[in-house]
Amino acid sequence: xxxxxxxxxxxxxxxxxxxxxxYAILAMDHVWEQGGAYALLGPSGCGKSTLLNIISGLLxxxxxxxxxxxxxxxxxxxxxxxxxxxFQFPVVYDTMTVFDNLAFPLRNxxxxxxxxxxxxxxxxxxxxxxxxxxxxxxxxxxxxKQKVSMGRGLVRDDVSAILFDEPLTVIDPHLxxxxxxxxxxxxxxxxxxxxxxxxxxxxxxxxxxxxxVMYEGRIVQFGTPRELFERPLHTFVGxxxxxxxxxxxxxxxxxxxxxxxxTRVPLGPAMAAHLAKGAGAA
Numbered sequence: 540x541x542x543x544x545x546x547x548x549x550x551x552x553x554x555x556x557x558x559x560x561x562y563a564i565l566a567m568d569h570v571w572e573q574g575g576a577y578a579l580l581g582p583s584g585c586g587k588s589t590l591l592n593i594i595s596g597l598l599x600x601x602x603x604x605x606x607x608x609x610x611x612x613x614x615x616x617x618x619x620x621x622x623x624x625x626f627q628f629p630v631v632y633d634t635m636t637v638f639d640n641l642a643f644p645l646r647n648x649x650x651x652x653x654x655x656x657x658x659x660x661x662x663x664x665x666x667x668x669x670x671x672x673x674x675x676x677x678x679x680x681x682x683x684k685q686k687v688s689m690g691r692g693l694v695r696d697d698v699s700a701i702l703f704d705e706p707l708t709v710i711d712p713h714l715x716x717x718x719x720x721x722x723x724x725x726x727x728x729x730x731x732x733x734x735x736x737x738x739x740x741x742x743x744x745x746x747x748x749x750x751x752v753m754y755e756g757r758i759v760q761f762g763t764p765r766e767l768f769e770r771p772l773h774t775f776v777g778x779x780x781x782x783x784x785x786x787x788x789x790x791x792x793x794x795x796x797x798x799x800x801x802t803r804v805p806l807g808p809a810m811a812a813h814l815a816k817g818a819g820a821a
Contacts, residue, residue: 541608541700542570542573542607542608543570543732544604545569545603545606547566547568548567550564551601564593564756565756566602574730575732575733576733576735576746577751578743578744578746579750579753580738580752580753581738585753585754585756591704595620596615596616597624607620622700623695623698623701624692625706627704627709632676633677637663637676637679640687641690658694659672662694663690666725668683681710682710682711685707685710685718688706703722703736707742719745719746723745740782749761752767752776795811
């Protein structure tokens with residue numbers, strides 16, 4: 540397990556970025572605490588997958604640092620970061636059995652076969668894959684393949700964190716809730732740092748203890764699902780969280796009233812004084 544810290548992190552796909560509009564990730568500082576279950580939530584194109592790929596080492600940031608337990612890992616390749624990543628489309632070896640798929644990372648580490656058998660059996664039990672261990676992966680359904688893909692990350696004892704990049708997108712809707720519940724059980728059992736990328740607020744709120752909401756390359760709010768719903772700190776969060784989202788109206792203070800459109804709402808003396816004080820401070 541690991542604490543993952545982002546320091547002054549920014550990324551641009553342009554070789555010579557000229558301004559904020561050229562950045563996929565704007566400068567940010569953020570901490571994913573050890574053992575937490577997190578979601579990275581936002582619309583398509585906001586920078587979620589870019590950020591995840593920077594953490595895993597598939598992408599090098601243009602600026603700033605990624606630290607695992609205070610150790611900078613910017614120059615470490617993915618295989619040296621002890622990170623497991625589960626992608627949107629299941630990544631399995633179709634010609635191998637489920638057992639051999641799960642055993643593959645352990646055998647690469649040179650572990651004795653007795654240890655391989657023990658770990659594969661443990662993970663197969665957790666993911667309800669025991670009855671499929673002898674089956675070729677090409678004969679599995681999409682949700683079974685995704686469970687195998689998850690299992691390859693969980694089977695290793697040295698995994699610092701597991702990153703999920705919209706892992707349930709290709710899963711039938713009636714099976715999604717089962718896999719979300721299974722992921723939550725896995726986190727509670729193994730206490731591994733997990734970051735789950737999604738554009739679906741239901742997936743985020745049912746999996747994560749805390750959600751980082753991304754918008755236009757920034758994390759605009761980080762908090763529990765309830766905090767995001769009840770106390771949004773950004774207009775995008777208020778609109779995006781909840782169904783339907785909040786209605787937002789531009790309001791301006793004028794003397795002892797608030798005005799929006801052609802409507803004027805008188806304020807009590809205390810609120811009028813408070814607004815006047817705030818305007819004076821600005």
